[in-house]
Amino acid sequence: MKDERTLYIVVPCYKEEAVLPETxxxxxxxxQTLLAAGKISDKSRVMFVNDGSRDRTWEIISxxxxxxxKLFSGVNLARNRGHQNALLAGLMTAVNHADxxxxxxxxxxxxxxxxxxxxxxxxxxxxxxxxxRSSRKTDTFFKRFTAEGFYKLMKxxxxxxxxxxxxxxxxxxxxLEGLAEFGEVNLFLRGIVPQIGYPWTTVEYERHERFAGExxxxxxxxxxxxxxxxxxxxxxxxxxxxxxxxxVFAVSILMLLYALISKLSGGTTAGWTSMMGSIWLIGGxxxxxxxxxxxxxxxxxxxxxxxxxxxIERVLNKTE
Ligand code: UDP
Ligand code: MG
Numbered sequence: 555m556k557d558e559r560t561l562y563i564v565v566p567c568y569k570e571e572a573v574l575p576e577t578x579x580x581x582x583x584x585x586q587t588l589l590a591a592g593k594i595s596d597k598s599r600v601m602f603v604n605d606g607s608r609d610r611t612w613e614i615i616s617x618x619x620x621x622x623x624k625l626f627s628g629v630n631l632a633r634n635r636g637h638q639n640a641l642l643a644g645l646m647t648a649v650n651h652a653d654x655x656x657x658x659x660x661x662x663x664x665x666x667x668x669x670x671x672x673x674x675x676x677x678x679x680x681x682x683x684x685x686x687r688s689s690r691k692t693d694t695f696f697k698r699f700t701a702e703g704f705y706k707l708m709k710x711x712x713x714x715x716x717x718x719x720x721x722x723x724x725x726x727x728x729x730l731e732g733l734a735e736f737g738e739v740n741l742f743l744r745g746i747v748p749q750i751g752y753p754w755t756t757v758e759y760e761r762h763e764r765f766a767g768e769x770x771x772x773x774x775x776x777x778x779x780x781x782x783x784x785x786x787x788x789x790x791x792x793x794x795x796x797x798x799x800x801x802v803f804a805v806s807i808l809m810l811l812y813a814l815i816s817k818l819s820g821g822t823t824a825g826w827t828s829m830m831g832s833i834w835l836i837g838g839x840x841x842x843x844x845x846x847x848x849x850x851x852x853x854x855x856x857x858x859x860x861x862x863x864x865x866i867e868r869v870l871n872k873t874e
Contacts, residue, residue, distance in 0.1 A: 606634030
């Protein structure tokens with residue numbers, strides 16, 4: 555059966571010269587088998603997004619496009635904007651040409667073979683297909699611990715995300731058009747996509763080790779990402795502060811009563827310890843609270859500026 559539905563595979567790349575040739579090879583094979591099986595149209599292709607890398611990444615992408623313009627496309631961002639924005643740039647470019655788009659990392663950690671199941675799910679009528687990691691055997695203990703802790707924390711804070719799903723997913727054209735309606739600057743795709751709605755399902759896959767090159771997500775970036783995810787989707791931290799304030803207030807009234815009673819009964823002591831303790835405690839809570847509030851105000855600040863999330867320098871995509 556021949557199908558006229560076009561698939562674009564969008565791959566954000568930041569300094570991925572070490573792995574790109576292999577990624578291109580495997581994705582090419584994948585597109586060709588899907589094509590041979592009649593599951594996608596012959597306009598389907600792989601779209602690499604260069605996220606302002608200063609190594610040979612863009613050169614490699616341009617070369618791939620030159621050699622096989624009907625198979626490889628490229629989007630070059632004006633500068634490095636981070637994984638989420640690079641991915642969005644690719645998705646928003648691909649949506650104009652594709653019926654379904656799969657997003658995938660360049661480092662081959664996501665099992666390329668899960669693509670088949672995603673495309674099948676699309677043909678069954680699902681608009682969003684989340685790739686879900688079946689195990690984290692290849693991750694270091696630290697990465698596994700922090701990542702799973704992150705998902706649990708997000709759930710606890712009431713953010714609707716799919717457990718153990720990163721940004722490996724298929725989205726239909728209409729789901730992407732829905733995504734385009736979300737204009738926020740602080741982008742956290744994993745939190746936004748479930749909000750779009752439409753029928754969705756999951757596909758399990760094994761996560762491998764990075765094929766080559768090193769992770770572009772050191773601990774610092776991971777923490778920033780987690781923090782962004784939480785503050786973009788949940789106002790619970792602010793509510794917790796309020797709760798903390800109420801509790802501390804109640805405790806201080808009890809303390810006051812206690813102090814009065816002990817004074818009246820004549821058993822006063824120097825009280826240095828409790829004094830110091832409470833000063834530090836209150837000071838700490840206040841600083842913490844200010845910090846959290848500041849974080850949200852910072853978000854408001856960057857949202858009101860409405861700055862573009864990405865600027866595309868050039869698109870290499872031959873559709874004819
Ligand atoms: N990436 C990007 N811009 C960045 C950092 C990363 O486009 O500023 C891409 C990177 O090339 C890869 C994906 O995002 O395709 C995920 O990055 P990485 O594999 O380094 O993260 P990890 O898998 O270690 O969390
Ligand atoms: Mg990776």
